[in-house]
Amino acid sequence: MMKKTIAGVLAALLFAVSAAVGETVPAETVVKTMVDRVLAALERKNLSAEAKLDAIIEIITPDCDFPLMAKLTLGAACWPQLNETQQQEFTDLFVKKLRKVYAKQVDNFSGETVVFEKARAVGNKVHLMSYVLSKGERISILYKLYRSGDVWKIYDLEIQDVSLVSSYRAQFVPVIRDRSPEALLQELRAGLKENNTN
């Protein structure tokens, strides 16, 4: 009798767990939860700017596929031109660059309201449009997500219709094509150093 009950409880538990695992969180929820948490982190007055940034990076990292973004900025034509070590370093530098960029923007966005439109399925991806109301102006931010295993992840952002991946691609690809992968890495390294001294 006892054994049976335990087995029943175990089975129920297992079922609950597997249900929780098997159920994919909708793309819309992924973005909204992330944005809510970021906005909440921005409001924390007792944190220094640097600590805030760390908190935000921690919030967005699981939902944003940065390595994939890095790869997409080079595209199928240029990515294979980098050897494995270079690919690793490029990804690393690209993520650092995004971090630097975002660091400067953090305080611009505190206290803003964000409105979401309905998510739109585009092929096997999901696009979610949002608007940040800033000084009476609407700034559009489009989140683009793809399904990675059983979670939705962000692979590109379009801010005021300008895609992050596309605009970096337009800048990176000519460097690789006209010079070399190493030249691109060098420029990225130099850019990061410059920022550090400032």
Next chain:
Amino acid sequence: MRNRVKCFRGGYLICMLALSLAAAEPSADPDFELFGDEFAAAGAAADTPVYDPLIALNRAIFKVNDFVYLKVIEPVARGYASVTPEGARIGVRRFFNNLGWPVRVVNHCLQGRFRGAGTETKRFAINTTVGVLGFRDPALNRYNLEPIPADFGLTLASYGIGGGPAITLPLLGPSNLRDALSKFPDHFLNPVSYIDPWQASAGVRIYEVENGTSLRLGQYGELKEAALDPYVFFRDAYAQNRDKRIGD
């Protein structure tokens, strides 16, 4: 008989092997397959960049613009911002936007987008009256009427005219041949152009620019820093933004 079967099997195996090799050969990266040419297809953002035969000249003008913006336009706007409350500056920006109504309505009509013309007219009517000459935006805030941009460049695009070569305009920044020429007809649809001595008209324009700049202080510098090649970034961002509007 047995031999034949064996032979057949052998051939089959070789075929399979060859097939699987062939499939594996063009380094089929699943990531790139998943995204296909999503980013390459975005016209402006393709691996073949924006058509820019005058790149040397454009880069030179970009440099001058960059200097003028950072050394003159932005510092003036910063000073102005320090003595003018933000709410007032937002109102002024709305006021000038509201004056752009003829440009938008005429171009919506030229494109046969009468809904756009209607919405813009409703916005103009509400904001000019209830919104106190356009200083406020009750059309959006109370009636949810979103602005729908339109200009002559978009009108020409809707007739199938491409952007042509990229052109960086002095002071005005990145553009292309089509959009640069389109500034003339739009100029004549803007009431500010009709202010009598032209010096006063120019003064009002400069004030409009300074007021707009005062609401995005530092943004240009941040974007510039985020870029690897700022000229390419702004040129490309302009092209992407326009492409999107044309597609809408």
